Amino acid sequence: MYIHWVTMDMDDPSLTLVPLNPLPAEHDNEGDSAVRAQREYIRENITNRPNHDLTHDQKAMALFRDLGSDLSINAFVCNFRLADGTPNEDMVEANYLNERIYERLSVTKWNKRCTDLEIPVNCVMSPFLTAANFTKGIADEFHKVAREEIEACLPRNTIAAADFRFIVQGTDKLHLTLLPVFNMANYRHQLILSCDVPPEVMDKYRDARDEDSSTCVILATFGKARLDDILAGIFRGCNGQGIAKGQSEFMYFYLYGTPEQQHIEHLLVSAENVQLTSDQVQLILTEGGQLSNGDLAKGVIVRFEDVREQTVLPALPPNTPAFFRAGTTHDFTIFRDSHGPDVHGPSLTEAYVSASPIASGRMTLGKMVWADSVMFNEDPLADGAQVQADSAKGKTLEERLNATRRKFQAEDATHADGYYKKHDKQAGWRICLGGKIASIGHNPAGGDLVVSSDAPVSVSAGAKFGVLTGVEPLWIWIL
Incomplete structure (x- = not known):
């Protein structure tokens, strides 16, 4: 074999x-060309050769004994x-x-x-x-x-054009946080943007938040788009190479917004994680000065001092951390972000173990809280071929043999995974999103606010959030 x-x-x-x-040529460090030549010789003179012919070829047998x-x-x-x-x-x-x-x-x-x-x-x-x-x-x-x-x-x-969904935060200056999925390259990013929308859309959004301040609003691209095209290469992203399996000792968040409204987003540096987002948090600073407009526009790092990430994570589906609920309070410390917007990896938080904080105090989470460990950790290929377990205990010999043979569910040759059958349809993502939101405590049956095709939307922010103008028409979902 x-x-x-x-x-x-x-x-x-x-x-x-x-x-x-390793091959003998690899073991002797003879170089790539020698390894390739040895593999060619094996394929032509040993592979699929009858035993009788092989045993009479002394050169081939000499190599065969070393394999x-x-x-x-x-x-x-x-x-x-x-x-x-x-x-x-x-x-x-x-x-x-x-x-x-x-x-x-x-x-x-x-x-x-x-x-x-x-x-x-x-x-x-x-x-x-x-x-x-x-x-x-x-x-x-x-x-x-x-x-x-x-x-x-x-x-x-594969990175391709796709539908993207963002959680909307704030009612004065809108901030958007991407709904990520660790197991899809298109959505394997942590992205935070600030944006401007047409006045009529802003009025509808504020009316919805005034009726229920805990309402979670989802902003979606109207058509398929690519993140690199949208952001011109300026975004915070990571792939599996930069995702550690173990959690950080402390729990870190991005803090950003305006002097009137601040929002937080959990800093993602490990796999099997959870997305935690809250807008309009209340800060009471006990040490250090007030945060400047520049700090909030660029974003700073917040560390919860009373929560250890190693003890509350991983929060696997369908569980979400109990400490992250509307109105809960936590002691925190604030650090300036020492990394650029395109830096990723598990070492993002190491600098803050010994860094000097700029402020500390106590935070109360806002009424709008998003905590998702379901869609975030979902495996889009989970619908592939499955082995059906069957017990052979107490059966005849024929039944036992049948029980040990592999049994496969029928698959479509063109699309072996149910996720992509749905994704091929125009409404595929919305079907998937609605089902997943229902499982994490949100009602997907809300109304749609559709922005007209000529409505201008622009995204603007500091170095951390990139710049975007002339975006395609957007849908806003209120859930």
């Missing part, structure tokens, strides 16, 4: 497969190339691909677990597999499944 693993990805445009046991592991266990790692042909460099996404391949090819299904690196391992238990070239059938089936899973994983790692 090793010779199939070591040659499987040759000339394959999407699959990368690397056995953990693979000392045991019958072969360990290897699979990776993939993105749609533009560049290799995937995100460990999280590589693990995700290996896990999907493992589940597709496993007879039984184990409970999911979080590990640093997912490695498929196969064990050859029969010495007669090469007699009828059965190993080629196994390798071909593995290659087929790996290609199918790569095709399924590409959409979640």
Whole structure:
């Protein structure tokens, strides 16, 4: 089997497969050209060759004896190339691909677990597999499944035009916070903007907030758009390379707004997290001076002193932290943000462990609170092939054999995942969003405020929030 693993990805445009046991040329550090030549020789002179012919080829047998592991266990790692042909460099996404391949090819299904690196391992238990070239059938089936899973994983790692939704904060100067999704490249960003909308839209928005100050308003792009086109490259984003698995010791937030109204957004630096947003929080500063207009326009960092992120997170669906509710109060410390708007990664909060604060005090959360761990951590590919567990206890031999065989649910060859079947429709995101909002305590049956096609909308802010003018028409949802 090793010779199939070591040659499987040759000339394959999407699959990368690397056995953990190196080739002799790799072990001797002979260089890439020598490794490629050795793989070519293996494919032409050893792979799929009858046993009788192989045993009479002394040169091939000499190399054959140096290949693979000392045991019958072969360990290897699979990776993939993105749609533009560049290799995937995100460990999280590589693990995700290996896990999907493992589940597709496993007879039984184990409970999911979080590990640093997912490695498929196969064990050859029969010495007669090469007699009828059965190993080629196994390798071909593995290659087929790996290609199918790569095709399924590409959409979640491809940046494309899409619908974007923002939570609206404030009633004097509007601020927008993006609804992120960790498992989709299009939405794997933390983005905060300030914006201006037409007066008639602002009046409708203020009327809705006056009727119920806890109302959460969602602003949506009317058509599909790209974040890089909208923001001209100025946004705060991160991918799996910059997302740590462990949480920070303290809980940090961005604080921004105007002297009259301030808002907060949870700083996201780890996976399996939760989006926490509140507008019009009340600040009582006990130490330090008042925050300037420049500080609030640019944004500062707030650290909750009475909450430890390691103890309250991860908040996996459908749970949300109990400490983040309207009207709750917390002791806090404020720091100036020492990072640029395009910096990302788990080290964002390390500087504030020893930094000098500019102020401290007590904060009361506003009436509008958004806490989401459902859509935020959702896996858009969860509707793929599933293994149906079945017990073999107390059954006949035939029933036991049938119970151990893999059973797959029928899939559409063009779209194997239900999420993308919905996403292909124009209203797909709204269907998905409405269902998820219902599960986290918000009513999706509110009315729509539609901005006319010629209504000008502009986004303006300091260095942290980017600049935007002449946006496409927007929809505002009141939930």
